[in-house]
Amino acid sequence: MTTTTSGVTVGLEGRAVVAGVDTHARTHHVGVCSLTGTRLGDIEIPASPAVYRALVDFVATFGVVQMIGVEGTNSYGAGLARFLTTEAIEFREVIRPRRTQRRQGKSDPLDAYAAAEQVLADPDGLPIAKSGDGTVEQIRVLLTVRRSAIKARVAAIRQIKSLLITAPEPLKQRWEHLPDRELLASLAATRPRAATDSVTAATAGTLRRLARRHHYLGLEIAELDDDLRALVNTAAPAMIATKGYGVITTATLLVTAGANPHRLRSEASFAALCGTSPIPASSGRTRRYRLNRGGDRQANWALHQIALVRLSNDPRTRDYADRLRATGKSKKDVLRCLKRAIAREAFRLIAHPQPVPDTTDLRALRHQRGATLVHAAMSIGAEPARLSELERGKRPDALLTARYRRWLTAG
Numbered sequence: 001m002t003t004t005t006s007g008v009t010v011g012l013e014g015r016a017v018v019a020g021v022d023t024h025a026r027t028h029h030v031g032v033c034s035l036t037g038t039r040l041g042d043i044e045i046p047a048s049p050a051v052y053r054a055l056v057d058f059v060a061t062f063g064v065v066q067m068i069g070v071e072g073t074n075s076y077g078a079g080l081a082r083f084l085t086t087e088a089i090e091f092r093e094v095i096r097p098r099r100t101q102r103r104q105g106k107s108d109p110l111d112a113y114a115a116a117e118q119v120l121a122d123p124d125g126l127p128i129a130k131s132g133d134g135t136v137e138q139i140r141v142l143l144t145v146r147r148s149a150i151k152a153r154v155a156a157i158r159q160i161k162s163l164l165i166t167a168p169e170p171l172k173q174r175w176e177h178l179p180d181r182e183l184l185a186s187l188a189a190t191r192p193r194a195a196t197d198s199v200t201a202a203t204a205g206t207l208r209r210l211a212r213r214h215h216y217l218g219l220e221i222a223e224l225d226d227d228l229r230a231l232v233n234t235a236a237p238a239m240i241a242t243k244g245y246g247v248i249t250t251a252t253l254l255v256t257a258g259a260n261p262h263r264l265r266s267e268a269s270f271a272a273l274c275g276t277s278p279i280p281a282s283s284g285r286t287r288r289y290r291l292n293r294g295g296d297r298q299a300n301w302a303l304h305q306i307a308l309v310r311l312s313n314d315p316r317t318r319d320y321a322d323r324l325r326a327t328g329k330s331k332k333d334v335l336r337c338l339k340r341a342i343a344r345e346a347f348r349l350i351a352h353p354q355p356v357p358d359t360t361d362l363r364a365l366r367h368q369r370g371a372t373l374v375h376a377a378m379s380i381g382a383e384p385a386r387l388s389e390l391e392r393g394k395r396p397d398a399l400l401t402a403r404y405r406r407w408l409t410a411g
Contacts, residue, residue: 252299
């Protein structure tokens with residue numbers, strides 16, 4: 001552990017100080033500044049929960065800790081952020097300086113002091129870090145591994161198609177024209193000879209391995225979807241019950257907001273975080289806005305998927321889109337406006353959730369009426385399987401629940 005000080009007397013009671021932490025995988029470097037910007041001292045400590053107390057105690061030797069700026073609260077600084085939250089010490093997430101901004105050079109002490117100076121310059125403008133715990137953190141972890149499994153499954157089918165292009169003629173003629181599902185099932189069931197026998201045997205064995213990999217990844221994704229569905233129903237039942245919100249899109253928006261959505265100052269800040277805030281693109285007499293290409297692109301994708309679902313089967317959304325087109329807006333402009341409206345709705349559902357309609361009595365009401373699932377589905381224009389999921393609480397939907405209940409209780 002190394003320490004350097006600037007010669008200023010430490011331990012002055014009542015003096016407020018701020019600190020900045022440059023985080024790394026093995027070590028953290030903290031620099032302390034007074035409220036006037038004087039650099040008071042810095043220290044390097046191991047990146048270990050057992051030593052985080054020493055970091056806070058070091059800062060406290062210079063005065064009363066007002067705020068700490070931490071770089072990488074969702075990566076190398078995640079452990080320190082959790083410790084500071086537990087100790088009720090106010091801290092903010094500090095953005096690492098760009099290379100073009102490093103006019104004084106780069107070192108751990110310089111970066112730590114730069115983080116402290118950012119806290120001094122704009123303490124209210126710095127983002128509040130995500131808490132990184134609870135149900136939302138569970139969702140984030142599962143969502144991360146699901147995305148990698150999706151990519152691996154797509155890579156497997158692409159490799160199969162690529163190998164079939166250059167495969168020996170007997171294999172090519174046998175498998176080339178089959179649909180994907182039949183192709184994968186047939187390849188996984190083959191029993192080729194040893195790969196050392198010939199090129200044909202090696203290629204057949206490789207195709208079999210890839211098909212089985214695709215199958216195993218599909219099982220893994222299905223298990224992850226079940227876990228995510230249970231967690232999302234616990235974390236945001238009102239959101240998953242709203243028209244257009246699926247398990248993955250809801251999980252993605254929850255991760256973007258974090259377990260402490262109160263850190264977002266308004267629905268406009270959430271829209272900017274999701275990359276749906278309108279960006280001026282005016283020139284001369286032209287007054288227009290364009291799509292925002294910044295923000296969290298995964299959250300932007302989730303809002304885009306919700307918009308597409310609603311455009312396909314929600315009459316209210318279609319009417320809204322028609323009104324926008326009537327004013328001369330293009331397809332991109334309509335989607336931008338729709339995604340902005342959905343971002344506003346999503347923020348309310350996350351920050352101010354409403355009670356979800358109870359569906360445990362729907363099956364009993366249907367039995368009292370003497371109706372089958374098929375009859376009920378035909379009467380309200382829904383699918384029997386969808387009503388079954390609704391009765392069992394598998395896929396809540398507030399609008400469908402209200403429509404179904406009105407039909408069940410009608411005289």
